Amino acid sequence: MERMNKKIFSDADEDISSFSASCLFCGSDHIFPGDNFRVSGQALMEQLAHTKNIGSDTSGNSDQHRLSTDPLFGPSRGKMFGVMECRAADGSTLFFKAFSGQFNGLWLVEGWAPPLFDVDEWTRVNAGPELAIKTLGAEIKACHDDHERGKRLQQERKKLSRKLMKDLHALYRLTNFRGQTLSLTDLLSERTGIPTGTGDCCAPKLLNFAATNNLVPTGISEFYWGLENKSADRQHRHFYPPCAEKCRPILGFMLCGLDELYAPQRL
Ligand SMILES: [Zn+2]
Ligand SMILES: [Zn+2]
Structure with a gap:
């Protein structure tokens, strides 16, 4: 386990x-x-380099600005992108792609693999506590001299954050290639x-999309795009x-x- 850990972190083009x-x-x-599918990864890189945008629409509608890759080269820094090649039930080959986490605050972008949860449900669960946590943050900043109160508010904020994380983790649905589905909290211990x-990384998004759409992944690659x-x-x-850290578990x-x-195809 330890050896694999080091290996993963040290070799850039592993x-x-x-x-x-x-x-x-x-x-x-x-x-x-499957294979390490760099050819398609490189094709996506060239597309990003050319369009500087992750939108599929090149006619320049209002959302295009939000889908610009420019912020990835600014203070918020870059992110991971992934491409997957799949075999469909009719034998045809399909490709799809994913970005890690949110893109400029968006979980859903047309043409990209969705996250592992229902976005409306996530937004509903997140909204109240997120606002409360932000408000507490502002209150903590405001009570410079009142250390007792500051400490108490900090503890309150920590408790709220933990509860929110737990509630959000329970919304994730991970489906494997046996058709079994578990939530993050079923799979991993909060303790x-x-x-x-x-x-939220590309590999889980891509694998989950394949597993829930009856596709067999035959190739995958993930690359980083933007400021280091x-x-x-x-x-x-x-x-x-x-x-x-996040994917291996x-x-x-x-x-x-x-x-x-894979087995029947290889015989
Ligand atoms: Zn297993
Ligand atoms: Zn990951």
Whole structure:
């Protein structure tokens, strides 16, 4: 486990096929049986470089501005993008893509894999507590000299944040290639901690989309686009395997059953 961790963090252009994760459901290690699909990753890079936008509409409607990739090169820095090649039930080959987390505050962008939860439900659950947490933040800033009150408010904010995270994690639905679906809270223990952003990376979005649409993934690649991240371990135009911190704990379960879908094709 320790060795794999280091490997994932040190090699910039690591191959995804070397990625394995233990499955919390069946107990065995699952690897992604497909290819590292860099050709399509590179094609998406060229598209982003050319359009500087993630929208599919080139006629310049109002949303286009919100879908500009310019902010990825500013203070908010870059993000991960992913491409997946899939085999459909009729034998045809399909491609689809994903961005990690939200894009400029948007969870849903046409032509991109959706997140692992119902966005309306997420917005409803998030709205109230998020506002309360922001209000508490402002109150904490305002009580400079009243340390007692500041401390109490900080604790209150921490408690609210934890509760919100727990409620949001319960909304994630992870489906594997056996057709089993679990929430993040079913799969991981809140007690040992679920890192912020778990389930929001490209690989889980792509795999979940494939599993829920009866598609067999045959290739995947993920690359970073934009200004390097603060710790400088993510560089513009570099490919990376799924991250160890957020993805490894869930990808074992998400890959469960996939190798069996490959077997008939390989005989
Ligand atoms: Zn990840
Ligand atoms: Zn399994």
